[in-house]
Amino acid sequence: MDKDRVILSLNDIPKAWYNIAPDLPEQLPPPLNPGTGKPLGPADLAPIFPMALIEQEMSQQRWIDIPDEVLDVYKIYRPTPLKRAVRLEKALKTNCRIYYKDESVSPAGSHKLNTAIAQAYYNKKEGVKRIATETGAGQWGSALSFACNILGLKCTVYMVKASYYQKPYRKSLMRVWGAEIFPSPTTKTNSGRQALADDPETPGSLGIAISEAVEDAATHDDTKYSLGSVLNHVLTHQSVIGLETKKQLEMIGEKPDTMIACVGGGSNFAGFAFPFVPDKLKGKDIKFIAVEPTACPTLTKGEYLYDFGDTGKLTPLVKMYTLGHSFVPAGIHAGGLRYHGMAPEVSLLAKRKIIEARAYSQNPVFEAAVMWARTEGFLPAPETSHAIRCVIDEAKKNDGKCIVFNYSGHGHFDLSAYDAYLDGKLEDYEHPEEKIKEAIKKIPEIGNA
Numbered sequence: 001m002d003k004d005r006v007i008l009s010l011n012d013i014p015k016a017w018y019n020i021a022p023d024l025p026e027q028l029p030p031p032l033n034p035g036t037g038k039p040l041g042p043a044d045l046a047p048i049f050p051m052a053l054i055e056q057e058m059s060q061q062r063w064i065d066i067p068d069e070v071l072d073v074y075k076i077y078r079p080t081p082l083k084r085a086v087r088l089e090k091a092l093k094t095n096c097r098i099y100y101k102d103e104s105v106s107p108a109g110s111h112k113l114n115t116a117i118a119q120a121y122y123n124k125k126e127g128v129k130r131i132a133t134e135t136g137a138g139q140w141g142s143a144l145s146f147a148c149n150i151l152g153l154k155c156t157v158y159m160v161k162a163s164y165y166q167k168p169y170r171k172s173l174m175r176v177w178g179a180e181i182f183p184s185p186t187t188k189t190n191s192g193r194q195a196l197a198d199d200p201e202t203p204g205s206l207g208i209a210i211s212e213a214v215e216d217a218a219t220h221d222d223t224k225y226s227l228g229s230v231l232n233h234v235l236t237h238q239s240v241i242g243l244e245t246k247k248q249l250e251m252i253g254e255k256p257d258t259m260i261a262c263v264g265g266g267s268n269f270a271g272f273a274f275p276f277v278p279d280k281l282k283g284k285d286i287k288f289i290a291v292e293p294t295a296c297p298t299l300t301k302g303e304y305l306y307d308f309g310d311t312g313k314l315t316p317l318v319k320m321y322t323l324g325h326s327f328v329p330a331g332i333h334a335g336g337l338r339y340h341g342m343a344p345e346v347s348l349l350a351k352r353k354i355i356e357a358r359a360y361s362q363n364p365v366f367e368a369a370v371m372w373a374r375t376e377g378f379l380p381a382p383e384t385s386h387a388i389r390c391v392i393d394e395a396k397k398n399d400g401k402c403i404v405f406n407y408s409g410h411g412h413f414d415l416s417a418y419d420a421y422l423d424g425k426l427e428d429y430e431h432p433e434e435k436i437k438e439a440i441k442k443i444p445e446i447g448n449a
């Protein structure tokens with residue numbers, strides 16, 4: 001057994017997803033209908049999601065079988081390797097052991113495919129012809145484009161305007177896989193037109209793009225909506241990451257002391273960490289760290305409240321850490337981390353202090369990314385580089401810990417951001433407290449009284 005690179009066989013791909021819902025320290029507060037203030041039922045979600053995913057969203061079943069058709073597509077890139085970052089360890093002169101689960105090896109270049117394939121499969125099974133979605137960095141949009149293409153569905157992507165222009169080649173990749181892409185806000189939807197009327201120069205936000213995609217799905221009979229993060233069923237699909245990691249660590253006799261991942265909506269963090277949470281609840285000493293940008297400090301500066309998932313107030317109200325649905329973050333390069341909310345399951349664990357959070361600004365994040373590229377060789381996504389910054393800081397403590405992190409994606413389409421960093425043009429941005437307070441005031445009272 002090579003301890004520096006742990007490779008599983010095709011047979012080791014998990015056969016069931018892990019759903020953390022029954023293992024949470026308390027029941028998740030239910031999503032609320034913003035009109036009535038009452039908990040949502042499956043019928044409320046039926047216009048935008050297929051029934052199988054609605055059932056998973058509300059499921060209390062710990063294990064959910066992965067359909068053979070989904071496993072078949074997973075086999076294109078799963079199981080993913082667990083590797084030891086020996087060269088980084090040497091450069092840091094640390095006595096910590098650093099391992100990373102490499103989700104960048106998927107065709108779209110990130111963990112997002114783990115749920116894209118599952119969601120496209122259940123939509124197809126229920127006769128849906130087209131899926132509408134939003135994308136921040138373009139990672140999610142390309143993952144869903146790939147999944148729709150392979151399963152025979154059409155795909156429409158509303159891409160946050162700032163990223164659309166920062167990352168033109170993500171758009172090319174989506175087109176190769178047959179999707180249509182629009183820079184959001186567009187003039188195609190009421191939500192888009194409203195956002196443009198409010199600010200014609202807006203860089204867009206995930207909140208606005210979600211409103212556009214939800215509206216598209218709700219107004220077309222053959223179309224459903226798909227979200228790449230935040231929701232319970234998305235986090236459940238991502239559990240293949242942590243389940244494989246667990247097996248790989250056991251194979252080399254390692255036990256994680258610290259587990260680190262970046263958070264936008266929380267899906268790669270959850271997929272990686274949740275299968276280990278029951279161990280912590282039973283008394284194992286594991287530190288979980290979720291890493292976010294200071295420009296979008298949802299867990300470190302947001303409040304735990306019921307809020308909308310989108311800017312246009314079309315989604316249900318969910319209890320989560322939020323910076324307010326009207327929050328529009330600065331156009332930082334980690335587009336996938338620019339979301340005002342956080343997965344309710346991740347939020348509950350943060351509230352109960354089972355996981356902790358840390359925030360970093362762009363320059364120290366890119367400094368870590370370049371150090372990684374110059375030691376380990378691979379080019380990380382800016383989102384992933386938030387986790388790497390934290391890993392380096394933890395490893396510098398030199399306390400002999402076993403640090404494991406999720407390498408959520410590669411940065412091959414983020415080279416303009418690397419250029420900006422190397423040219424000294426990246427600005428560090430701290431989202432001001434007054435702006436957070438202002439946006440929090442706009443959150444409705446329903447559920448928060």
Ligand SMILES: Cc1ncc(COP(=O)(O)O)c(C=O)c1O
Nearest residue numbers: 139229264265266267268336409
């Ligand atoms: C490479 C990568 N990592 C992380 C994220 C953050 O999303 P999440 O918190 O859902 O994992 C994104 C989002 O687009 C991403 O592209």
